[in-house]
Amino acid sequence: MNLFNFIKNSVRILDVINEYTTLKKSGGLYWKSPCPFHQEKTPSFTVSPDKEIFYCFGCNESGDVISFIAKIEKMSQYEAAQYLIEKYNLNVPEQIKSSFSSSQETRTEKDAYFALCKLVANWCHDQLFQHDTALNYVHSRKFNQQSITQFLIGYFPKGNMAIKSLLNYVSAQGFLTQDLIRAGIIFQGQANIYSPFESRIIFPIKDHLGRHCGFGGRVFLPDDERSKYYNSKENQFFQKGTLLFGLDVAKKNIQSNDIAFLVEGYTDCIAMHSYGYKNSVATLGTACTLEHLKKIANYTQQLYVMYDGDNAGQEAILRLTQLCWSIDVETKVISLPKDSDPASFLYKNQDLKPYIRQAQDVFTFFLQSKGHDFQNKSLKEKMEATASIISLIHSLQDPLKKDILLLKASEILQIPLEILRTEYNVTSKPVEKSTTDITSSSVLTPLESKIFSAILHYPHLLNSENKTLLAAGLPTPYNELLLKIAKIIEPNPTISLAKIQEQLTADEQVYIHQLLFALEETNIESAFEQMLLQFQKKHWKSIVVNIKMKLKQATQDSNNEEIQTIVTAFQAIKLKLLKNGSL
Structure with missing residues (x-):
């Protein structure tokens, strides 16, 4: 067993995919949800927990649990495997580990960046409790101990001693000064090393997987005239337009409540969590982007936007309106009193529920604002x-x-x-319709799809008689795929689907994933014979013509064994149809 098969046998695909979209049972075999890879209203993303695969009938994405993570997180297959091992604490046997080269096991640049950010976050968190001025400010903002711990709120002290302390802290884990400089945490000045985060309250930023990837820093001293907020510089691992603060801890609550709250900044988000709205996320001091909304749409189709009550906050909502109709999310606007923000509103012990009940759909808000x-x-x-x-x-x-x-x-x-x-x-401008790359001649009928699906679920159904019948009646390329599968399972009729797929091309695997979900019946084997009989009736003439052509070819090749196989299968098919009164 290799590493990938070990992971697929150890992790349930339903558990993994449910982290990204809300699956609901559909029939006896499958689970469905809106596709996390494209926007749609009618769920076409389908998961088979029995076969541990997924397929989307809308965009044709398909694969197993590792390829799902690789595609949705834009990782390599190996990075996806490593992520699943860490997330689910899998104990990989040494024999399987040793099958991978040491170069694959080496910590990647991405892993190193996330690990360094986590170290810095922990150091800042420790520093907060060593500096009363910073800690008193945090308490004055009504952050309780639970929030401070959950969001790892910290403090970056000022001066060379603090920089030296940080360097010693990260060097113990194998990181160098240059690593901190590349990560944008410290900078080399003309005379010394400094950090733009100095004398700021630190809000560590994590991606939706919980990996530390950047920082937000807020000034708090009365005489500090720098910009109120400072965020990490963007790099390949930290892009503000795709990150939502708090999503890593909020996503499960968003799914269970089927509602998300979107606020403007860290402090608002932390306040929302402190007051029980644990399905809240925030942008990183930037305008909400389509990528932000797509991330939210992976977990719910209901979004409540609650920005500051000032003019800037209202203008931000108007800009957001332009994006809301690009995705399938019902968006509503909560209008707070003028000059209020979610944090200050909640800290005055005011009740948010009436404002939630009075929330307007985003288009009505847009119309009334523009039409005022x-x-x-x-x-x-x-x-x-x-x-x-x-x-x-x-x-x-x-x-x-x-x-x-x-x-x-x-x-x-x-x-x-x-x-x-x-x-x-x-x-108005005419909208161009998208075209599909599957020609009508290559599409199976529902009956044919169900028969093929039954064979994929139970390969032993593809005996020599059925192989002859189906190869004669199915269109190209499905008849060729069927014969290839028959050749694979001939030595071992009980072979697993995973083993069959290992011997197929990428395109053939896509066909397989699509066909697997064509059958809703739970008692597949008993339904198979009835479906096969219907197929025989429908394609009898073409089956006869096809078998005659094969007999002619086998005769020309003097292949007596093939002639006998074809004749035996044909007689069995004909006898079955006569018995059922279909001929």
Whole structure:
């Protein structure tokens, strides 16, 4: 057994994929959810816990638990394997470990970066409790001990002594000064080494897998005139436009509640968690991006946005509206009192629940904001507001939703619906339809798909009689794939699907993953004979023609063994049809 097979036998694919999307049982064999690899409304992503594979009927992504992690985390197969070993604390036998070269076992640049960030986070956390001024400030912000520990809030002291202490701390784990410089944690100045995080409260930032990848620092001393916040510089492992603060600890609560709260910064997010809203995440002081929303959509289709009540916060929500319709997430806006933010609001012991109940859908919020005092605007402002609304409606895919929102816009702007509809039609552009790379001639009928699926579930069903019958009636390339599978299982009819796949090409494996999910019956073997009989009736003429051609070829080749096999199989097929009154 190699390392990959050991992992696949040790980790349940349902457990892993449920970390990224919410699977629900569908029939007796499979589990379904919206696809984590593309946006869709109707779930087409399907998992077979029995075969430990997944397949999406929408985008055709497929594979096993290792390839799932590799694809969704943009890792190599080996990195995905290493991640699963660490996450699920797998005890890999020494014999399997030794089968991989030492170069593969060497810590990668990515692993080293994450490990260094974790060390720095722990050092800063320890420093917080050694400096009363910083600790008192943290307590003044109402951060309780649980929050300080959970989010590993820390402090980076000022001065050469602090830098030297950090260097000694990380060097004990094999890291050098240059590693800290490359990570953007310290910098080489003209006279000495310094850090832009000095004299700042430190908020360690982790990715959704819980790996430390960067830092946010906040000034707190009254005479500190630097920028209020400072984030780690972006690099290949730390990109603010894709990271959500708190997602690593919030994702399970988001799934279980089927709701996420999105706030603007670390302190708001920590406050939300402190007051029981543990399904809260935050952007890193940057505008919300489509990548942020896609990450949230992996866990829920309901999002509540709660930004600051000032003008900047409201403008940020208006920009966010443009993105919300690009993904299948129902987004609502919680409007806090003016000049309030989630943290200050909660720390005054005010009740957030009434504001949640009064939340508006994001489009209504957008319409009312753009349409506020519309009649008193200048002509230019009216045209700009109308154009932005029309543009937003264009981004929708659902025709009914477009009509409903045009009607709502007409009511708020007090513009006749027909005028808005005319403007909409004038600016409309035809949408190009995507094409599929599977030709109609290569697509199986539902019956054929179910038969092939049954064989994949139970390879022993593919005896010589059925092989002759199906190879004659199935279209290319499925008939060729069937014959290849028959050759693989001939020495061992009880061979596992995993072993069969090892001998197939990547394209053939995609066919296999797609076909496996074609069958919903739980009693597959008993259903197989009935399906096969229907197939025989449907394809009888083409089967006869095909068998005659094969007999002719076998006769020309003087292959008596093949002739006997074909004749025996044909007689058995004919006898079965006569017995059932189908001939």
